[in-house]
Amino acid sequence: MSESLTLGSHLTIWIEAFVTLALFSFLYKDNPIYKFIEHVFAGLSAGYYAGLIGQSVIYPQLLDPLYSDFGGNWILLIPFGFGMMMLTRLTPIGPIPDLSWMSRWGLAITIGSTAGIFLISQLHGLVMPQTLDTFASFGRAGNTVEFAMAILTLVGVISTLVYFYFSKEHVGVIGRVAKVGIWFIMVAFGAQFGYTVMGRVSLLIGRMTFLIDKWIVGSMGSMFN
Amino acid sequence: MKRTVPIILAIGSGAILAIVFFLNPDFKLLFGVTSDNIKQEVLKWVTIVSGFTLILGVVSIFRVNMKAFQQKKTDRWYKMVTIVSLLAMAIPGVFPGPATEIGKTLYTYLPDWIGVYGSQNGIIVSWLFDHLDAPMMATMFATLAFYIASAAYRAFRARTLEATLLLAAALIVMFWRVPMGEAVLNAMSPDLPEWINTILMRGVNASVQRGIIIGAALGAASMSLRIILGIERIYLGKT
Numbered sequence: 177m178s179e180s181l182t183l184g185s186h187l188t189i190w191i192e193a194f195v196t197l198a199l200f201s202f203l204y205k206d207n208p209i210y211k212f213i214e215h216v217f218a219g220l221s222a223g224y225y226a227g228l229i230g231q232s233v234i235y236p237q238l239l240d241p242l243y244s245d246f247g248g249n250w251i252l253l254i255p256f257g258f259g260m261m262m263l264t265r266l267t268p269i270g271p272i273p274d275l276s277w278m279s280r281w282g283l284a285i286t287i288g289s290t291a292g293i294f295l296i297s298q299l300h301g302l303v304m305p306q307t308l309d310t311f312a313s314f315g316r317a318g319n320t321v322e323f324a325m326a327i328l329t330l331v332g333v334i335s336t337l338v339y340f341y342f343s344k345e346h347v348g349v350i351g352r353v354a355k356v357g358i359w360f361i362m363v364a365f366g367a368q369f370g371y372t373v374m375g376r377v378s379l380l381i382g383r384m385t386f387l388i389d390k391w392i393v394g395s396m397g398s399m400f401n
Numbered sequence: 402m403k404r405t406v407p408i409i410l411a412i413g414s415g416a417i418l419a420i421v422f423f424l425n426p427d428f429k430l431l432f433g434v435t436s437d438n439i440k441q442e443v444l445k446w447v448t449i450v451s452g453f454t455l456i457l458g459v460v461s462i463f464r465v466n467m468k469a470f471q472q473k474k475t476d477r478w479y480k481m482v483t484i485v486s487l488l489a490m491a492i493p494g495v496f497p498g499p500a501t502e503i504g505k506t507l508y509t510y511l512p513d514w515i516g517v518y519g520s521q522n523g524i525i526v527s528w529l530f531d532h533l534d535a536p537m538m539a540t541m542f543a544t545l546a547f548y549i550a551s552a553a554y555r556a557f558r559a560r561t562l563e564a565t566l567l568l569a570a571a572l573i574v575m576f577w578r579v580p581m582g583e584a585v586l587n588a589m590s591p592d593l594p595e596w597i598n599t600i601l602m603r604g605v606n607a608s609v610q611r612g613i614i615i616g617a618a619l620g621a622a623s624m625s626l627r628i629i630l631g632i633e634r635i636y637l638g639k640t
Contacts, residue, residue, distance in 0.1 A: 188528075188532050191532060191533070192532055192533075192536045195533060195536055195537050195540070196536055196537075196540045199537060199540040199541060199544060200540065200543075200544060202544065203544060203547055211476070211479055212479065212482055213537065215479045215480070215482040215483040215486065216482055216483075216486045216533070216537075217486075217533075217534070217537040217538075217541070218462075218483050218486070219462075219482065219483040219484065219485065219486025219487035219488075219489075219490070220486045220487070220489070220490045220529060220530075220533055220534045220537075221534060221538075222458075222459050222462045222483075222487050222490075222491070223459070223486065223487040223488065223489065223490025223491035223492075223494060224490050224494065224526070224529075224530060224534055225455055225458075225459065226455070226456065226459040226487075226490075226491040226494055226495055227490065227491060227493070227494015227495050227526055228494070229452045229455045229456060230494060230495035231494070231495075231498055231501075233448055233449060233451075233452035234449075234452050234456075234495075235497055235498070235501040235502075235503065235504075236501065237445060237448060237449055237452075238449050238452075239497075239501075239502075239503055240501055240502040240503060243502050243503050243506075244502045251442070252445075252449070254446065255445070255446035255447075255449040255450050256449065258446070258449075258450045258453075259449055259450050259452065259453030259456075260453070262450065262453040262454055262456075262457050263453060263456070263457055263460070265457055265461075266457070266460060266461070266464065277403045279457075280403070280404075280407040280636075280637055280638070281406060281407055281410060282450050282453065282454075283407070283454075283636060284406075284407035284408065284410040284411040284414075284636070284637075285410050285411070285414050285446065285447065285450055286447055286450050286451055286454065287411055287415075287628060287636045288410060288411030288412060288413065288414035288415035288628060288629070289414040289415060289418055289443055289444070289446070289447040290415075290447070290625075291411070291415040291624070291625035291626075291628035291629050292414060292415035292416065292417065292418025292419040292625070292629060293418050293444075294621050294622065294624075294625040295415070295419050295622050295625035295626055295629065296418075296419055296422045298618040298619075298621045298622040298625070299618070299622050300422075302614055302615070302618040303615050303618045303619060303622070306611050306614055306615050306618075307615060309611075310608075310611060321599075325599065325600075325603070325604055328600075328604045328605065328608065329604065329607065329608040329611070330608075331608070332604070332605055332607075332608025332609055332611070332612060333608050333611050333612045333615070334612075335612075336608065336609050336611075336612025336613060336616070337612045337615060337616055340612070340613070340616045357612075358563055359562070359563065359566055360605055360608065360609050360612075361609050362563045362564075362566040362567045362570070363566050363567070363569075363570045363601070363605045363606070363609075364570075364605055364606040364608075364609035364610065365567055365570075365609075366566060366567040366568065366569065366570025366571040366572075366574070367570045367571070367573075367574045367601050367602060367605070367606045368606065369549075369553070369567070369570075369571045369574075370570065370571040370572070370573070370574025370575040370578065371574060371578070372549065373546065373549055373550070373553075373571070373575055374574075374575060374578045374579075375542075376542055376543060376545050376546035376549060377546050379539050379540075379542045379543040379546070380543035380546045382539060382543070383536070383539055383540050383543050386536070
């Protein structure tokens, strides 16, 4: 495997190994190499999203339709105008005075439309199906275990909702239900924490596998053999 | 002009999208335009305007770092590294790809080697992402494994019933999700891994997730209603 590596592949593997080790070096302490790579990472990520938006939104949804059929798509000049207004947030620049208030127009369209979508989607797409399924699980229960699970789910949902209900003081019955809610929430957060740790460890194993298999055995091995 | 127009725009765009949901998609509103046409058009507008917000963010990163570099602040050379990295990825990234209409015309006039730019079949963007950005992202998250473990060691003390529940659930899941742990559980009882999955993950965890989802969705819906009714105006800022 390692015999067939080209010079370009060797270089790529060494660069990857360098950035990986540079980032891991922070585990010892903050250092200039880590800082350098950290800033490269920040810049590349920001640049990647700029390209992503250009290729997935600005060209296909705005510039291409305007370029290929301006007469049929002239209405797109309106969102283009609102988009440009967003960029007035960057003013004042040189001779251009402060026009940042204009960015509110584009922001208002975005916020308003998102609110319109959310108002329906949150209720229709999340609250209703999740609530319905909580009760429907009783109807689907085919044995005692499934029925017990349906009860457990109902108690968990209600107690969690009560715990996050802060418009009434958590005393008396509400306080006791909220206490049960905390127990449920703690178990769930613990389980999610466990999953998160496992995910991170998987990534760590992935990076270690790269360093050992590709860098040390693959690249270094073929260079020194 | 500075406050009234944005409020009208927010109310108008929000109300249109909320109302058209209840209309027949083929219902003709004005000039033969159907409610579905309006919905799709507004959604397209929002996507385009949102795209500009991200561009604004990227330009802001450039400006802030350039300003810090020009003012000769501490670590200014690191700011320059950020700028150079940003440009190295952004310039080929925003260059029209060969699949775009503009790109197709452009490439008839430009030499073939220009095709290395643009993210469609781009060599530069793909290389930078595959061999720098993605490994760095994976390593950054991998380092968190150490910090999570260290934080957990300090924070997870079984002092109260709640903390004990958190600790026990985390330990059970971590033990269950590694092959050796699952093998031990299987040796104890073949049904044990499935019981953990049923009670812990599909029972307690799913019910809490459901409760949080319902609560957050109700909050988002009520906030949306406040925006559409013009009650919530915090997005306009102070002045």
